[in-house]
Amino acid sequence: MAQKSWDEEALQLQPPWGEEFPSKKSRITPLTGLAAVNFNAYVHGNYRAPPAPTGRRKALFIGINYLGQVRHLKNCINDAKNMSLHLFENYGYKREDTVILTDDLHNPMSQPTKQNILTAMHWLVKDAMPNDSLFFYYSGHGGQTKVLDGRYNAAIYPVDSHEVGHIVSDEMHRIMVTALYPGVKLTTLVYSHHPSSNSGSCSAELLNSQASQLRGALPSKHNKCKRIMLSGKRCNAEFSRIYDLRRHEDTIHNAARKILRCQNRNIDTKQEMAPPTVNPLKDMPMAGHRPISREEHVTLIKETYSSLVIHENKCIKEYERHTQLRKDTPPGSLPELKDNECRDLIARYKSLLDMHVDFLMACHSRYATPKMRLLPLEYKMPGRLWRHAIHSLLEILRDSLPTAQVDFIDMVHPIMTDLVEQVPEFKNNWTECLGDLFRYRMSAATFRDDWVDDAGTARQWYLKTATQIPETGRLYHHLAVVARPDELQQLYYYGKSLTVAKPFTAARKSIMTVLNRSPDLPVIRAILRSHAVIFKGTPLDTDNEALGEIESNLDRHIANITKDYLVEGYCIAICNGIALLGYGALDNPLALLLKPQSSNQGTLMPEASSTTLSTAALRLFIKTTQIHLLRIGDMNILSFLHVTLVFVRHLSYHPSAASLVFPYFPWDSLVDALNALNVVPSTHEVIESPAFPGFNSDLSRLDTPQLTDGAQQHIEGGNEAIEPLKYTTHPFPEDWAMQGLPFTLEYFPEGWFVERNADPSAHYLETETISSQHRPVRVLWLAVAISRSAEEWMAYRGGCFSVGEKGKRGLCHYN
Known part of the structure; x- marks a missing residue:
């Protein structure tokens, strides 16, 4: 499907981002200055204020500046x-x-966060009494x-x-209004920035529990709840509107599902809801639940x-009908x-999704047997959930109603x-599905x-999945x-x-869309x-x-973009290695020679002894490497050099594979570049160590790279000895980028990527410490390792490198 132009049509889903609040530098003074707001709560629909409350006062204040996010605000926290200070000083509220x-x-x-806000709303109305x-x-x-x-x-x-x-207002209404007794006064003041204006809109929604009853027509059999209750029986409740049915499902059945989740996790429910001791939310208990019998649980699953x-x-059948209709209908x-x-x-697909979730939660309940826990895998439920409950509807709505597609995505997310x-x-299935959801959302963006x-957002979810299963090629596709539109990143992915262990062969067609482009x-x-x-x-x-053109422009390009080249550098180097391996081609001579052999791994394979490597791939590899190595002293080329040396190592x-590349490699330029690198003297021992x-398995979970303090002491024969400094660091951005590639399988130690569950964006952050200290050490360590395994090509003695x-006798330049 062709990408829509940005202004083709307006989105019905209005995004929350826009200009920031007008600045407010002083504290809020008299509340009476705000029109239509009476801070003694009044009955909804009745603008006469009742007598001042005589009971307990409780308050919840939320201020979000979205610190560190793209669309941050400035004054919401101060608001x-x-x-809160105004209510403390003037209206009798207590801290x-x-x-x-x-x-x-x-x-x-x-x-x-969403969870904390919802929990705080429950706390606010808990045990509220009249007055x-x-x-x-x-x-x-x-x-x-x-x-x-159809409502907004x-x-x-x-x-x-x-x-x-x-969090939609219906959910806030359900939590904070429907549970209140008559006579409880609730004042809500929402000061939110809306994208349709350039300033914040101050609106007050002052509600009373007496107005919270739902009014509607007679029930309709069309809107019947077909969810399965914990007893194993079907609900069969009927509603006049689909909206009321959805509210019923969320408040009744989804609440029961949350109980199952708590049982499954075997966590004390009071602890789960409890914030820190300084927070009044700590005393809020979760609604009690009745343990279900084994028979009830089996019935529920069935x-x-x-x-x-x-x-x-x-x-x-609905999807097949729409697919056939699309085939039979002329384009447009x-x-x-x-x-x-x-x-x-x-509604139909949402019901199917809810049933999938109910089934998964039931199979993973604390009451489930080991055989029950295997049912989702046996019946391939994650794939069926995505394919039939989500993907099918997204495809139906994709061409006809993109705005409805966005609504459904926001519902499923x-x-x-x-x-x-x-x-x-x-987890990997879910995170990949979340990435797919936002890819569909991209297609509907105007x-x-x-x-x-x-x-x-899609990239973050895909990266989160790829760090867990880096050998899966589909994720990189x-x-x-x-x-898009970064052609170099696309070529790399x-x-x-x-090239990874589980290649996605459809990418051979997709890569042509990048190779046929002509960037600026x-x-x-x-x-x-x-x-x-x-x-x-x-x-x-x-x-x-x-x-x-590369020879004429690459050196100047590196000099112009300085530190930004660190990312481009490792992308170019990885692409060089992928090209030498034939982009995953099964008959590539280098890839064949690099395959692990049961014996005589270093000898030439008979079928590969007379093979030649792609001339164009070798020329590109040698030419780009030569250009980088001539920039002696430039720290911004070290990410390229790091990846290149991993490949050379x-x-x-594999001597038979090396014989296809090493005779043409610019060893003299590499030696000059390595000898010009300066590192802290204390790291020389690290460089020469195998x-x-x-990497330190005991310290690998530290938040920041550091040189650890050698303060541990022990006594031997009455003398104190101090352990030497332990050099520790964390994965570099190019480490994450190389993860899963075949030429890195023996490179990274087990446990190196211990932070795989962290925010993927943090993996690719370039720090000054990495650039100036840790990457030079890694490059020199790799060079020493190469000198040990290929001393005839490059030697290392007395802290200095030399050409073997x-x-x-190497050609150095490939013509």
């Missing part, structure tokens, strides 16, 4: 704090009956989203909304799966779905993020900023798609998807042209021209 959630606090339970006065204040991003019945629902955006989604299969077959004339048809479709935590056995935001930068354009010659096997005349352990530099006897 929340100033409002011990107040919760403040702001994103400048270090305590994780005081952060305004009590409750106050809710929010300052942060706000927006609107279209719900199933207001929403607030927690600090982690980009991961777990927003009934849930039976209903799931019925709904799944209906959804499959596919009829749009009507609103009621769209709502019915979303929090469910999938919940599965990441609650069913970790399939503005470039939305497209960029969705692409960034996904990353290449969301890397497509090439990696073809001459050096990137020349690199793509050279790779196109290698990949397609075209005549070398075209390659001569491309190599000439791997070749040095152990991987900076074979290296002196």
